[in-house]
Amino acid sequence: MxxxxxxxxxxxxxxxxxxxxxxxxxxxxxxxxxxxxxxxxxxxxxxxxxxxKPLGSTTCLNPxxxxxxxxxxxxxxxxxxxxPVSTGVLRNADAKIESLIDCGDNNETAGxxxxxxxxxxxxxxxxxxxxxxxxxxxxxxxxxxxxxxxxxxxxxxxxxxxxxxxxxxxxxxxxxxxxxxxxxxxxxxxxxxxxxLPTSGHICMVGYTTPFDPETYPELKSNRGHTDVMISNKSPWSWNTTNLRGHVVAWSASRQLNSEEFAYEHLKNSEWSPEMFEPLVKEVSDFKTPYGTLGSLIEATPKECISRVFLEKKFxxxxxxxxxxxxxxxxxxxxxxxxxxxxxxxxxxxxxxxxxxxxxxxxxxxxxxxxxxxxxxxxxxxxxxxxxxxxxxxxxxxxxxxxxxxxxxxxxxxxxxxxxxxxxxxxxxxxxxxxxxxxxxxxxxxxxxxxxxxxxxxx
Missing domain, CATH: 3.50.50.60 (FAD/NAD(P)-binding domain)
Incomplete structure (x- = not known):
């Protein structure tokens, strides 16, 4: 070069x-x-x-x-x-499939x-x-x-x-x-x-597990990636999982904030501290995913691989x-x-x-x-x-x-x-x-x- x-x-x-x-x-x-x-x-x-050291869960790079x-x-x-990305799956809070989004093969069109x-x-x-x-x-x-x-x-x-x-x-x-x-x-x-100041945002907890046994979760045998998005109808939470290389599952949980919660989080403006861990885990631990509960995924995630972030949208x-x-x-x-x-x-x-x-x-x-x-x-x-x-x-x-x-x-x-x-x-x-x-x-x-x-x- x-x-x-x-x-x-x-x-x-x-x-x-x-x-x-x-x-x-x-x-x-x-x-x-x-x-x-x-x-x-x-x-x-x-x-x-x-x-x-890096924090976060998964990144999707486009062509x-x-x-x-x-x-x-x-x-x-x-x-x-x-x-390579295969599909996106929208699920309800019980992890039941509601719709599929086929990402297709972009090699021919995008290269x-x-x-x-x-x-x-x-x-x-x-x-x-x-x-x-x-x-x-x-x-x-x-x-x-x-x-x-x-x-x-x-x-x-x-x-x-x-x-x-x-x-x-x-x-x-x-x-x-x-x-x-x-x-x-x-x-x-x-x-x-x-x-x-922005007026809306999300509080998120993200991480990625240690390797799982693909015999327990056959989806991890796939050489293509897919993301499952679960959305609750009864709470402001949504969460997702993604299969990554090495039989690892990346996960995240995101809670939409009301105006008062948003103002508090914006003022606090902190990314992560250990005392914030347990309350969030209790809130999301029973959420269902294709790989068991979100709580089980968190248990399989080293604490140094978990981060808490405050997301706001502003240009x-x-x-x-x-x-x-x-x-x-x-x-x-x-x-x-x-x-x-x-x-x-x-x-x-x-x-x-x-x-x-x-x-x-x-x-x-x-x-x-x-x-x-x-x-x-x-x-x-x-x-x-x-x-x-x-x-x-x-x-x-x-x-x-x-x-x-x-x-x-x-x-x-x-x-x-x-x-x-x-x-x-x-x-x-x-x-x-x-x-x-x-x-x-x-x-x-x-x-x-x-x-x-x-x-x-x-x-």
Missing amino acids: STFRSSDLPPAVSLRPPHVLIAGAGIGGLMLANILEKTDITYEIFEKSKEI TVMPAFEQLGLYEDLLEISH YEYALVARARLYELLLSRVPPEKIIPGKRVVSFLQNKEGVMVRFQDRTTIHGDILVGADGTYSGVRQHLFKELNKMGKLPKSDQK FETWTYSRTVLIGDGAVNAIQDAIVLANCIYEMRENSYDAIFTALTSYREQQYDYSKTQYESSKFNGKVFYGHTIFDRALRHILANYLPPSARAQSVAKIMAYRPQIAFLPLIPNRGTAEVESQKPSAKYLEQQAWLANAVQAT
Whole structure:
């Protein structure tokens, strides 16, 4: 695989690459690091947790990110740790099947299948390609200062670091986002929509078991993944299970919050603490699943593999200001953001404030419309699969039982058309029959190729 660095360029166009500070060693931060490893752009990752370890249950990667995994040499490794998606099953609270959603074989149309993977395994794959010395744990961002000379980040342990670009990849409750919004609000530059708190959300408990005996649960013998979604008609709970590689079952339980509960959880704003474990387990332990009760799955899950998260839906208008930029939180969205952001930083012709401002602005312009569409789609799917109102139930019944396959295929095709690739690596051709949005190689990349070709000819 061809990789180009500024040292390959003639002295007239060489420049000192920017030093990028990445707050958060999650999926987005690690993907960005993997891409920057293919350049001479220097970076460091600062993770608030003292121990670098993944949390969460399962992640479904769609074909839009597969070309980038190919470019990075990660695609075959991803296939080794994931299942292609087969079906989605909607069940009632007694785990009785109400409807099936056939995900089909996407190889012919999309060129790739959806990949169901344990979030921990995906995390480990991305982490394995990042030099350990570039990740510094126990560094929680509390504030930062930025001007035309650079950006200085302050951490909770009272240490500081200087760089050229600060990337907030530290999740929904990003310390970078909170400080940026606070400063913009003081200056009267924060949009009104970003000043408002969300009004609804879910509290979730997620995890994944140790391996089960496939003779006890024959479904685990399948080499394809499927997700079972159970929805209660008598409570605000929904829960799901997914079979993963290695005869492991990923599970989650989600409770829709009323306005008072939501306000309390938002104020508390904590991800997990041991004292929160038992009350939630008591609430969900009798819930039925295709693999026994949810309580039995929790018993088969090591405590370090269980996490509690507070989920809220909100689309932010503010993505960047000065030298600071934010990337998404969901796996696919975060990966796409990392790809486009890396392209924009790479394309910089000089390491100046104006060049950085232009690059970060271009990143938002390229990603905004697609991200907004994805947010609306995710919000709609949340109502379909996890909503508890009468309207949500009616909508779920209609879409699951009466939506024509052609309409579903058309919707999927629209999503699959956008597949951002790493513009300074050889582009992957379209593998399927479906149309995809064209992407040009980096102009800087093409100039480098031409210069190198001429240099070779001259020698």
